[in-house]
Amino acid sequence: MKILVAVKRVADPNVKVRALADGSGVDLANIKMTMNPFDEIAVEEAVRLKEVGRANEIVVVSIGPEKSAETLRTALAMGADRGLLVRTDAVVEPLAVAKILKAVAEAERPDIIITGKQAIDDDANQTGQMLSALLGWGQGTFASKLVVGDKAIEVTREVDGGLQTVGLPLPALVTADLRLNEPRYASLPNIMKAKKKPIDERTPADYGVAVEPRLTVVRVHEPATRKAGIKVGSVGELVERLRMEAGVLR
Amino acid sequence: MTILVLAEHQDTQLDDATAKAISAAGRIGGEVHVLVAGSGCQAAAEAAAGLAGVARVLLADGPSLSNRLAEPVAALIVSLAGGYDAVLAPSTTSGRNILPRVAALLDVMQISDVVAIDGPDLFQRPIYAGNVIQTVRSTDAKKVLSVRASSFPAASVAAAAVPVEAVAIPENPGRSSFVRSELSRSERPELAGARIVVSGGRALSSAENFETVLAPLADTLGAAIGASRAAVDAGYVSNDLQVGQTGKIIAPDLYIACGISGAIQHLAGMKDSRVIVAINKDPDAPIFQVADYGLVADLFEAVPEFHAAVAEGAKA
Ligand SMILES: Cc1cc2nc3c(=O)[nH]c(=O)nc-3n(C[C@H](O)[C@H](O)[C@H](O)COP(=O)(O)OP(=O)(O)OC[C@H]3O[C@@H](n4cnc5c(N)ncnc54)[C@H](O)[C@@H]3O)c2cc1C
Ligand SMILES: Nc1ncnc2c1ncn2[C@@H]1O[C@H](COP(=O)(O)O)[C@@H](O)[C@H]1O
Numbered sequence: 275m276k277i278l279v280a281v282k283r284v285a286d287p288n289v290k291v292r293a294l295a296d297g298s299g300v301d302l303a304n305i306k307m308t309m310n311p312f313d314e315i316a317v318e319e320a321v322r323l324k325e326v327g328r329a330n331e332i333v334v335v336s337i338g339p340e341k342s343a344e345t346l347r348t349a350l351a352m353g354a355d356r357g358l359l360v361r362t363d364a365v366v367e368p369l370a371v372a373k374i375l376k377a378v379a380e381a382e383r384p385d386i387i388i389t390g391k392q393a394i395d396d397d398a399n400q401t402g403q404m405l406s407a408l409l410g411w412g413q414g415t416f417a418s419k420l421v422v423g424d425k426a427i428e429v430t431r432e433v434d435g436g437l438q439t440v441g442l443p444l445p446a447l448v449t450a451d452l453r454l455n456e457p458r459y460a461s462l463p464n465i466m467k468a469k470k471k472p473i474d475e476r477t478p479a480d481y482g483v484a485v486e487p488r489l490t491v492v493r494v495h496e497p498a499t500r501k502a503g504i505k506v507g508s509v510g511e512l513v514e515r516l517r518m519e520a521g522v523l524r
Numbered sequence: 525m526t527i528l529v530l531a532e533h534q535d536t537q538l539d540d541a542t543a544k545a546i547s548a549a550g551r552i553g554g555e556v557h558v559l560v561a562g563s564g565c566q567a568a569a570e571a572a573a574g575l576a577g578v579a580r581v582l583l584a585d586g587p588s589l590s591n592r593l594a595e596p597v598a599a600l601i602v603s604l605a606g607g608y609d610a611v612l613a614p615s616t617t618s619g620r621n622i623l624p625r626v627a628a629l630l631d632v633m634q635i636s637d638v639v640a641i642d643g644p645d646l647f648q649r650p651i652y653a654g655n656v657i658q659t660v661r662s663t664d665a666k667k668v669l670s671v672r673a674s675s676f677p678a679a680s681v682a683a684a685a686v687p688v689e690a691v692a693i694p695e696n697p698g699r700s701s702f703v704r705s706e707l708s709r710s711e712r713p714e715l716a717g718a719r720i721v722v723s724g725g726r727a728l729s730s731a732e733n734f735e736t737v738l739a740p741l742a743d744t745l746g747a748a749i750g751a752s753r754a755a756v757d758a759g760y761v762s763n764d765l766q767v768g769q770t771g772k773i774i775a776p777d778l779y780i781a782c783g784i785s786g787a788i789q790h791l792a793g794m795k796d797s798r799v800i801v802a803i804n805k806d807p808d809a810p811i812f813q814v815a816d817y818g819l820v821a822d823l824f825e826a827v828p829e830f831h832a833a834v835a836e837g838a839k840a
Contacts, residue, residue: 290788291652300656368624369633392770397651398636400624403594407628412699413594415621418763428703432763433617434716434772439703440593446699452770453757488633489660492646497657500795503816505807509829512801512819513837520799520816522720522778523745523834 275422276331277320278384279354280375280402281313283338283345284395291395297493309345312390314352316450318457319420320388321353328422329386331355335378337371339363343473350468351460357473362485368396370478370485372404377481379409384445386427391416391449402449412442418453525554525644528582528604530597530613530622533560533568540717541614543678546577548671549612550679551641555579559604559691561597563590569688576682583688588696591705592618595697598625603694605630605666615670616716623670632664639675653769653792673716674775674796708762710749715765718748720778723767723794726754727783727804727823734760737824738782741831744838750774750794752784768793782823786811803827 285291286306294301309317323329334349335358336342346357360374379387387406392399406413414420414429418437421428430439432451460468478485506512516523527549532539542558549556556577560569561584569583582604588596601622605611611626613619615637627634640648645662647669715721722742728734734749742749750767751760767774769792779797784790786802786809794800795814802815803826812818819826 285652287653287789291655293656300652367633369628369631372628394769395652397653397769398634399620400627400634400636403621403624404628404634406594407598407625410697410699413621413625414700415594416617431617431621433705434764436705436707436762436764438591438705441701441703442699452753453763488664489635489662491658492661493659494651495657495659496655497650500800500814502813503800503818505812505818505820509819509821509826509833512817513830513833515817516778516799516801517837520778522799524837 275329276384277329278379278382278387279316279320279334280389281334281336281345281349282310282393283307283342284310284393287311287394293494293496297495299494309348310390310393312392312450314457315454316388316390317349317352317354318455319450323422333382337366337374346473347468350471351465352458356471359473359475360478361475362478364485366485367487368398368401369404370483371401372408373483374478374481375405376408387447389449391451402447406447411445411447413447414440414442415449416451417448418451420448525609527552527554527556527610527612528608529556529558531558531560531572532614532616532618535562535565536567538568538571540678541616541673543575544673544676545612545614545671546575546679548676550577552610552644557582561589561600563587573688574681574685575679577679578686580686581688582691584691584693586693591702593700594621594625595699597622599694599697601626602629610667612669612671614673619670623668627668630666632666632668635662635669638669638671653788672773674773708764713748715748715750715772716774718776720745720747721750721776722747722780723750723784724755724782725752725784728755728760731760737827741827744831744835752790781811782827784811785809
């Protein structure tokens with residue numbers, strides 16, 4: 275069984291990203307970049323499936339600038355077998371990412387594709403679903419558990435009311451949520467080994483996909499920040515203020 | 525301009541998120557139609573027909589649509605999309621599951637999690653966990669958007685209801701099947717629409733403490749319970765109570781954060797609350813930077829005291 279995992283290079287979730295003063299975009303100069311946290315979970319899941327003998331090959335793909343190769347290396351160090359960089363300096367929207375991934379899937383023919391549930395930069399939460407639709411596959415989004423059989427999988431999904439489990443014939447698409455697993459840190463020997471694993475390079479044009487954006491960013495701004503209020507001295511004062519001042523307690 | 529709103533509902537009941545999505549659709553301008561898809565969902569359709577601003581309600585009631593699996597619901601919307609300039613859904617887990625599928629099949633970019641509508645093709649949406657707001661203009665002929673319910677008021681009840689019309693259901697693509705659901709049952713108000721939310725973090729340190737320390741306060745206040753990711757990951761409460769960038773995004777009148785540090789990802793889910801209270805023993809916890817009222821205290825003392833004070837007030 276072959277698994278394809280999509281990994282995106284994004285700003286580290288611990289840094290607070292700011293809007294550029296002229297409102298043209300966000301300031302990413304000198305910001306630490308990392309693999310999208312949900313994609314780490316996606317890679318981890320694939321590696322575990324290989325470790326238990328369910329999968330025999332894991333291909334990781336990233337669409338982005340040259341530096342995205344670093345993100346692929348991280349995935350290779352975690353246990354993926356080979357990487358594919360679809361290189362472009364353009365901002366590629368989820369729809370175009372999905373189209374590129376579709377072309378990659380048609381060439382690679384994986385049994386399962388795992389993406390993250392959302393990229394923490396654009397917070398779009400749509401690429402996996404789009405890819406699944408374009409391929410005509412079933413989708414198991416926001417997965418917190420994956421049970422893989424020979425011809426079908428069962429995906430337990432985190433939904434608003436609790437959990438829902440769906441069954442999908444293979445090939446199928448899964449998007450990873452936070453509680454699917456806890457990703458490992460790559461060990462030093464594995465980081466060394468990963469340097470020798472192959473990373474292929476292509477461009478969106480190789481797949482005949484136009485990456486011109488459908489959405490024009492008109493402005494980027496920071497929302498009005500909340501001002502810190504006051505510190506109260508006691509529970510009594512808190513309750514009194516919530517009643518008399520804020521009017522939120524009866 | 526004609527806009528189709530995908531209703532969020534539980535078959536016999538229409539969710540508040542639908543009323544909010546309808547008012548968002550109204551801001552685009554044009555005629556608003558609501559699609560209620562499900563199995564045995566006539567009641568939800570009738571509720572939608574009674575909301576102000578709704579011109580037509582389309583009812584797709586059939587077994588293939590029970591549990592609202594993404595593949596058949598997306599196929600249904602695509603079959604209707606020809607008659608619409610925009611398709612919109614609240615960004616609930618169901619909306620987020622279905623709508624991008626529709627967008628891809630229509631070859632449009634979805635505009636996710638819209639928080640403000642500035643014109644028929646101009647939308648504001650948060651990126652980077654809400655640290656930044658992006659205004660985008662869509663060049664797609666058809667718009668597909670998910671809207672953040674907490675950013676829009678609910679449509680009110682109309683003077684007269686519009687008729688409910690049945691629509692044909694296309695063949696089920698059959699790429700998925702429902703296996704089971706484990707829905708958390710609670711007598712408490714729903715997190716998404718609650719007026720007051722009492723939220724607990726890692727500091728609660730057990731499921732039992734959520735019940736014995738936090739729940740009495742929540743119940744006396746008639747509040748919903750929420751949690752940080754750390755509390756959910758540790759299994760203290762179920763996943764559907766997570767507030768934040770990747771959980772629920774809420775804006776209650778009063779949010780009481782107990783033993784929550786206030787990470788960016790948590791703030792993303794609650795910083796639009798009207799009044800924020802933080803109880804934390806660390807005076808430097810980032811949550812105090814957004815709290816209207818901060819109490820530096822051990823929650824295991826402060827929360828029971830808080831409960832006693834409001835219980836006393838409730839009696840008086
Ligand atoms: C991709 C991604 C997505 C995420 N999504 C979310 C999300 O949706 N929602 C979310 O919440 N988090 C999310 N997180 C996690 C987030 O970064 C934080 O790790 C998390 O919010 C921390 O939870 P916490 O505040 O409960 O725990 P901690 O950060 O450990 O804070 C516990 C707090 O309790 C205080 N405390 C301890 N004991 C007591 C006591 N006895 N009395 C009073 N105070 C006490 C401490 O001072 C501390 O401030 C996400 C992270 C990533 C990387
Ligand atoms: N440029 C990209 N390269 C590789 N994978 C991507 C890219 N953009 C999005 N993805 C995948 O799609 C998921 C959801 O992204 P999004 O729809 O942008 O929130 C991510 O977690 C990735 O797995």
